[in-house]
Amino acid sequence: MTTATTPSQPPAGLVPLFAGVLRSEARKLGTVRSTSWILLAAVAFNVVTAALLGLLLPGHLSAHQKATIDSVRVSLGGLHLSQIAVGLLGVLAVTSEYSSGMIRATLAAVPQRHLLLTAKTLVLTAVAAATGIAACLAAYLVFQAFLPASDAMRTTLADPGVLRAVTGAGLYLTVLALLSFGLGTIFRSSAGAVAVLFGVLFVPTLLTALLPSSWQDTIGPYLPMNAGDTIYTIRPQAHMLRPWAGFGVFCLYSAAALATGFVLIRRRDA
């Protein structure tokens, strides 16, 4: 309405297309209330759990237990709750577009669906990684701060495997967010994707408990949560995968969900 002549080409000097789509997606994630609540919850679950464990655990464990326990993994106990929050973040990053109908406005503005999904993936990765690593680092430090000065469970980030475990836990949350995002893209409904996510995470572990133990040892290490857990484990159980190998397996689950989402979004009607 600014001009009588109608432009059919964008004006010159615009930001590159992908940069624009990235900024758009970052703004989308940043301007819904659920994002800040979820991120706050993820950090709070980690930190509060770590504080409680640091406060209560030393008095309850024997010297032998303290010497053998994987205290770094213990300090990250809040992950069991914060992973639920991060899973929701990943699911909602895409399903909220479908539940609101915004997806049609979005795809009318960015018909290059893979470009759009790539931008969403990158924005989510950045947000989940920053929050996840910060939350896990905070949990570790808070746990250490609450331990008595000479407690046997004390460690430092310079100790073998500790930095890997703490940042790795953040990476676990990041990859979990991407797995959820992939499921959200596949199922296009928040309820469906969340249900499948928790099905994928918890049900296989529960089901294998019913199997003979030799089977458990064969299949168990490759189940999504068992494989992902290894990255923040300092003292791995014998039959589980090594930390990076396990994390790699977990990444494969996530990659499979994402790849399916990428294939489907281009094939399906919006």
Next chain:
Amino acid sequence: MIEATGLTKRYGATVAVDDLSFTVPPGQVTSFLGPNGAGKSTTMRLILGLDAPDSGSVTVGGRPYAACRRPLFQAGALLEAKAFHGGRSARNHLLCLALSNGINRARVDEVLDLVGLTGAARRRAGGFSLGMSQRLGIAAALLGDPPVLMLDEPVNGLDPEGVLWIRTLLRTLAAEGRTVLLSSHLMSEMAMTADRLVIIGRGRLIAQATMADLLAAGPGASVTVRSPQAGALTALLTARGATVSRQDGDTLAVTGTTPEEIGELARTSGLTLTGLAAHQATLEDRYMELTRDSADYRAVATRNGDRP
């Protein structure tokens, strides 16, 4: 310019759009008319590349819409009034769309002003009335100042003032040389807004023409004549090729001639006229007539046509 060629779209066993070809030229308001379920919204989704046709093709400004790199500069669309995340403010919603096409904040404020939402720009859009939501949708369509605009049922839920506002806006946009396509099932509203019509029913093209041509092509204007010598007048008019039907007593309904001709005929023949009135055929009359032939289509029209 929008050009559709042989568009066909099936959802399972249902054929939503059936071999549909039509053209929407620039500089005019074209109305996409048909009852609910006729395939208007589906066709608009096909135009925008949101759904893929089973066969046929459609171009916007000469190329498929989805091939545009920054399509908001090519075409703007309002598909559903509430196609936004209710938790975002109106301004943030527009900004999200604008950023993806490299459109700046100043333009966002400009379109907010244009649709009269500046005062509500920072409120959660989820709390908007249907009328405000429609305005937000129109603001989004205008972001790239595009030469093509597509609006699906834009007057739904608007108060009379809002209806008038949209009508004026669309006429202005078309007068600027833009292609304006709007769908509706409200014929009286379209009769006032549109220059051109694309009428579809059950996914098939029924007619496409300018409003003037469409009205003229029908039996068109009829004339009501009252005369004490109705019988003599009937004979004279019939001899001249007009179609006359006797209403009651001395009142005749005449088609195929004009009030001027009837008046002149009465004067030269020495007949008395006690009444002479022209009736313009309405869009509604033409629409019913055009769709009468297809019985199964009519059944659908009556079943769906009485929705608000």
